[in-house]
Amino acid sequence: MLDDNSHCVMEATGYYHYQLAYYLLESGKKVSVENPLSVKRFIQMKLSKIKTDKSDSKLICAYAKQVELKLWQGNSKHQIECLQMTRLLSMLTKQSTMYKNKLHGEAVLGNPSKVVVSLIKRSLKQVQKEIKLIEVKLLALVKQVHHDVLTRLKSIPRIGDKTALMLVVLTDGFERFKSGSELCSYAGLTPIIRQSGTSINGRARISKIGNQKLRNLLFMCSFNACKYNKACKAIYDRIVAKGKSEKLALIAVCNKLLKQAFAIAKSGLIYDDGYRSVLVRN
Numbered sequence: 001m002l003d004d005n006s007h008c009v010m011e012a013t014g015y016y017h018y019q020l021a022y023y024l025l026e027s028g029k030k031v032s033v034e035n036p037l038s039v040k041r042f043i044q045m046k047l048s049k050i051k052t053d054k055s056d057s058k059l060i061c062a063y064a065k066q067v068e069l070k071l072w073q074g075n076s077k078h079q080i081e082c083l084q085m086t087r088l089l090s091m092l093t094k095q096s097t098m099y100k101n102k103l104h105g106e107a108v109l110g111n112p113s114k115v116v117v118s119l120i121k122r123s124l125k126q127v128q129k130e131i132k133l134i135e136v137k138l139l140a141l142v143k144q145v146h147h148d149v150l151t152r153l154k155s156i157p158r159i160g161d162k163t164a165l166m167l168v169v170l171t172d173g174f175e176r177f178k179s180g181s182e183l184c185s186y187a188g189l190t191p192i193i194r195q196s197g198t199s200i201n202g203r204a205r206i207s208k209i210g211n212q213k214l215r216n217l218l219f220m221c222s223f224n225a226c227k228y229n230k231a232c233k234a235i236y237d238r239i240v241a242k243g244k245s246e247k248l249a250l251i252a253v254c255n256k257l258l259k260q261a262f263a264i265a266k267s268g269l270i271y272d273d274g275y276r277s278v279l280v281r282n
Contacts, residue, residue: 008029008032011060093131139165146173152268158224180259183262188211191206192206222257232253232256236250
């Protein structure tokens with residue numbers, strides 16, 4: 001039986017752990033939701049030859065006793081709804097792209113069926129209508145809580161309406177992060193170094209262990225930011241001048257953009273080319 005001192009530990013399993021985690025949290029229990037990769041590596045280290053729910057539960061308990069656990073806070077109802085809309089928007093956007101590609105494919109084949117083309121165009125029009133509807137509702141929902149942050153983010157060069165909106169949604173208004181570096185780590189933009197003696201000297205690369213949607217969003221913004229955002233352009237030019245790859249320079253721009261957004265969100269100021277926040281380090 002669970003008492004007031006119980007600390008429940010589970011691994012993140014897509015959507016399947018949420019109901020139990022929220023139930024325990026609402027019941028006043030301490031909850032930790034651990035990275036499944038960390039748990040998997042711990043189990044592998046134990047050289048376990050048995051894979052059952054019971055054995056996994058025992059090993060997760062052993063894992064919990066040996067690591068420093070962070071309490072899981074969950075998301076507010078507002079944030080949950082925002083994330084649900086974001087996922088739906090992502091799905092509809094993929095459907096829109098699929099219909100556009102299908103139209104192009106039919107045209108390339110030659111003599112496309114009028115019936116087929118008409119149905120595809122109708123479906124595409126409906127999906128695009130739903131996308132606009134979701135975007136309007138998501139914007140209104142975000143403005144209820146994060147209107148000020150949303151407005152100030154758009155003062156950053158090359159951060160448009162949709163990018164600012166997604167930054168706020170994916171970071172929950174930047175409220176859960178204490179530093180720009182912590183936020184970059186959350187996005188999976190921090191480097192991994194592989195060196196051992198003289199035989200192993202792997203090229204540094206980003207971890208990609210983090211929020212993929214946030215990382216992809218920033219990478220798409222980096223192309224314009226390195227041209228029109230003064231600070232980002234300076235970093236891009238400096239890295240390329242050293243003979244480094246353009247991709248590495250773009251990743252550095254992603255980090256800079258995210259740290260700019262964090263500084264703007266936390267400082268309460270709008271973007272200023274000449275201002276250097278104490279919250280951000282290059």
